[in-house]
Every structure is written in structure tokens, then in C-alpha cells.
Amino acid sequence: MFCLFCCKEMKYFCPKENNNKKMKDNQFFTYKEIMQQPKMWLKVYELVLQQRVGIESFISQYTDRNYQIIYTGAGTSAYIGNILEIVLSESNFRGARSVSTTDLITNHHAYINENQPVLLISFARSGNSPESAGAIKIVNTHCKHTAHIYITCNKEGELAKNADKENTLLLLLPPETNDLGLAMTSSFSSMLLTALLVANIQHIDTQLPYIQSLTLKAQKVLSTYAPIIREIMKREFSRVVFLGSGELKGIAEESRLKLQELTDGKIVCQFDSFLGFRHGPKAIINKETVLVYLFSGDEHIRRYETDLVKQINTNNKVTAQIIVSETPVKTTGIKSDLEVIFSEGDSPSIYDCIPYVIVAQLMGFYKSLEIGLNPDTPSVSGNISRIVEGVILYDNL
Incomplete structure (x- = not known):
């Protein structure tokens, strides 16, 4: 498919027509809503406390x-x-x-x-x-x-x-x-x-100290790592895989949806557990794949996770690998294009999984812009909408 405006082969949309790229990030609701999360979490804490x-x-x-x-x-x-x-x-x-x-x-x-x-x-x-x-x-x-x-x-x-x-x-x-x-x-x-x-x-x-720590972790991702994530999203790729264990598998599931929604399905996304990925789903990996590893803070679990990542590093060529972790992953045989580390040196808490999702939110926002979409309304076809439509409820016997 060729663009009538610039006569170049077009994978997504013509960059000369892409007015969204000319807009500032903070002109999009989605960007502001990603960035406001630390502030919202403090408000949520006060709301529940009251x-x-x-x-x-x-x-x-x-x-x-x-x-x-x-x-x-x-x-x-x-x-x-x-x-x-x-x-x-x-x-x-x-x-x-x-x-x-x-x-x-x-x-x-x-x-x-x-x-x-x-x-x-x-x-x-x-x-x-x-x-x-x-x-x-x-x-x-x-x-x-x-x-x-x-x-x-x-x-x-x-x-x-x-x-x-x-x-x-x-x-x-x-x-x-x-x-x-x-x-x-x-x-x-x-x-x-x-x-x-x-x-x-x-x-x-x-719980306030834990929530304050949570906001610091999020702010670190939003300020320190966002520019690097943006640069990685400028690369050409067609697939992204998010891997996580335990509750981080649920974060991987949400991450998968976020990137796929914000790119209108142009980027095919998948999620799995580290161990489960070997049992067939690993076939998705090719040179146009970005892999995002959501590493557990549990050292026992992390041993299984690092084994898989070392295997991928040995056997596969991919577009990029992103590590997201509370603490540095110090293992030989593992390479990454970005290592997102947000530990504040505090004790583990039940809230630790939350900041992991911000990486995928930023990936989705920046890739949406990169391929010519409006992140606030990325569905060009109208296949998805902010509130689901067309569902008819039938009497249940």
C-alpha cells in the first residue's frame, strides 16, 4: 500500500498527514490521565481513610x-x-x-x-x-x-x-x-x-507511607523512563509480549490490552506467565517482537523468570527487550534495551504491583502517536468504544 501524499510504502498512516504528532503530549486526555496517577492515589487513600x-x-x-x-x-x-x-x-x-x-x-x-x-x-x-x-x-x-x-x-x-x-x-x-x-x-x-x-x-x-512510596515509584517511571520508552516505541515492530508471574500476570494481562487498544490492534499483543509462555505461546516470537518482562520481587520466583529470559536471549532475535522490576536483575546472559527499576528501598507491600502497569500505558500512548493515531480515540474502525455498545441482555432461566 502506497501513500498518495508522499509516494512511500505505508505500514500504518502517512506521517505527513499525522497532525497528532504535532500536538503536545499534554493536549491529550490519555497522557494527562497517565501522568495524574500518583496524585490520584493520594486522593484515593484519603477517601478510603475518611x-x-x-x-x-x-x-x-x-x-x-x-x-x-x-x-x-x-x-x-x-x-x-x-x-x-x-x-x-x-x-x-x-x-x-x-x-x-x-x-x-x-x-x-x-x-x-x-x-x-x-x-x-x-x-x-x-x-x-x-x-x-x-x-x-x-x-x-x-x-x-x-x-x-x-x-x-x-x-x-x-x-x-x-x-x-x-x-x-x-x-x-x-x-x-x-x-x-x-x-x-x-x-x-x-x-x-x-x-x-x-x-x-x-x-x-x-498505610500512608506505603502509598507515598508508591507515588514516588510511579513518578520515577513517568519522569526518568518515559523518554526512553518513547524512543523505543519509534522502532518498527508488529508484536509485543508481556510476561508476569502471580499478580504480575494480571498486570501483564492489562498491559497487553492497553497497548493493543491504543494502537487499534495494529500491534498484536499477548500476555502469559513466564513458565506458561514456554508451552506453545512462545511461538509468537520473531524479529518484530518486543518483550516486556515484569519481574517478581520474590527471589524464588525470579529464578524461574530469569531462566526463560536467558533462553530467549540465547535463541531469539527480537526488536527490543524491556525489564520492569523492583530491584536490578543482576544475572549474566540477560540483555535489555531498558531496565525500569523503581525500588525506593522500602519493605514489600501489597501495593507493589501497581506501578508496573505504567510502563505499558506509556508504551501504548507513544506507539499510538508514532503510527498516526489519536490516543484518546484510537479506534479508527469504531470496533471499540469508551463504553461498550450493542450488548442485549436476555432473560436468564
Whole structure:
């Protein structure tokens, strides 16, 4: 395919027509929403702290009894649950399951014990997606005893408007987190942080140092590493793979979606665990691939991760390799084009996974611009939209 304007072979869009590249980064909602995250996290902490008594009272009613706890949402909002399922496995939320609203609607019998009460924790940026309302209706219809926690960013959304019930706790996030860009960025990280703080509500007054450390880590990525990420995104590549273990596999899942959304599917993205990647998915690697390794802070887990990366370095030629880690990866046989290290020398905490996602958010933003798209509305075809459309909910037997 050749461009009529510059007569050059065109892989994506003609650079001479690309007005988005002429705009400053801060003219895009998506950029501002990525950059505002450290500030939003401090606001989220204050919000949860102020509601401590009500949250603690509500939570104790259901975590001390035999309630099934289910995290739910769709797309990015569902991935929050996938992360929490691992991170909170040793908390009051032990045994909680992550089930997307889309799965609850089509196959609720596979996930819900109708004879056991349910605490449904719903995540939603807008609170207006049909699946959010549908999943809540299904749980209320098929379970005798239900309770709900709504974590949302939009006070005008249907979720927030229907939260005035005795069995429902509404946690409404700062309005700035209701991202105006298509891709969820600050909404994702802020809802994830909210859930982690709720699970740790009994110790909320001691958590500020951890949140302050979290913001410093994010600011380090946004200031120190963003320019390097931008340069790497100028390279030509067609595939990106994100790898992570445990809760970082959930971050890898969200990272995959972020880059794929912001490039309108022009860049094909995949995620997996380090160990799982060997079992077939590794076939995706070619010379047009960028690999992003989300290294665990656990030394035992990291041994498995470094083994895979050494194997890739030995056997494969790729476009670039990016390491993201709390601490430096000091292993021979591993090369990288960028090593993002954000440790502040503090003790590990349940919040440590959050800054990892910022790398993918920046990658997506910069690659979107590089290939001629508007990061706020990257879907040229209209295949995806900020709020999902076209879903018809049918009566469930």
C-alpha cells in the first residue's frame, strides 16, 4: 500500500498527514490521565481513610460469615479481580474468586453456589456498561442473600445511582479518575488501589507511607523512563509480549490490552506467565517482537523468570527487550534495551504491583502517536468504544 501524499510504502498512516504528532503530549486526555496517577492515589487513600468506619462495619458483616466473595467487571475492570485474587489470597478476602461480568451473564451456574450468600465486588469506570447491571441482577435473582460493593469512578453512572440499598457499599472515586480517553489508565490503578485499601481497612491509618512510596515509584517511571520508552516505541515492530508471574500476570494481562487498544490492534499483543509462555505461546516470537518482562520481587520466583529470559536471549532475535522490576536483575546472559527499576528501598507491600502497569500505558500512548493515531480515540474502525455498545441482555432461566 502506497501513500498518495508522499509516494512511500505505508505500514500504518502517512506521517505527513499525522497532525497528532504535532500536538503536545499534554493536549491529550490519555497522557494527562497517565501522568495524574500518583496524585490520584493520594486522593484515593484519603477517601478510603475518611470512610474507614463505614467500610470496616460493612466488610465485617460479610467476611466473618460464610459469604462467597466474587470480584467482577468487564475488560480492564475484570483484570483488577484477577490481580486481587492473588494479592489478597492471605487476607480477609481469602478464597475470593475473580469472575468477569461477561462470564456471569452467560454461565452464572458455573460460578455461583445459589445456596450460599454472595458478596459481589463490582469494578466499573463509568458504571454504565450493560454487563455490570446484568451481573448484579443475576446474582440478586439467583442467590437468596447478597451484598454488594461498588467501586466506580462516575457519580452519574447507573452503578452509583443504584447504590442506595442497605446491602450495598458505594466507593465513589475522585471524578478525575473517570478517564475521558478510551483506554482506562488512572481508573484502573485507582480502583485496584481502592480494593487493596479496603482489604487492609483495619490498618488503614498506617498505610500512608506505603502509598507515598508508591507515588514516588510511579513518578520515577513517568519522569526518568518515559523518554526512553518513547524512543523505543519509534522502532518498527508488529508484536509485543508481556510476561508476569502471580499478580504480575494480571498486570501483564492489562498491559497487553492497553497497548493493543491504543494502537487499534495494529500491534498484536499477548500476555502469559513466564513458565506458561514456554508451552506453545512462545511461538509468537520473531524479529518484530518486543518483550516486556515484569519481574517478581520474590527471589524464588525470579529464578524461574530469569531462566526463560536467558533462553530467549540465547535463541531469539527480537526488536527490543524491556525489564520492569523492583530491584536490578543482576544475572549474566540477560540483555535489555531498558531496565525500569523503581525500588525506593522500602519493605514489600501489597501495593507493589501497581506501578508496573505504567510502563505499558506509556508504551501504548507513544506507539499510538508514532503510527498516526489519536490516543484518546484510537479506534479508527469504531470496533471499540469508551463504553461498550450493542450488548442485549436476555432473560436468564
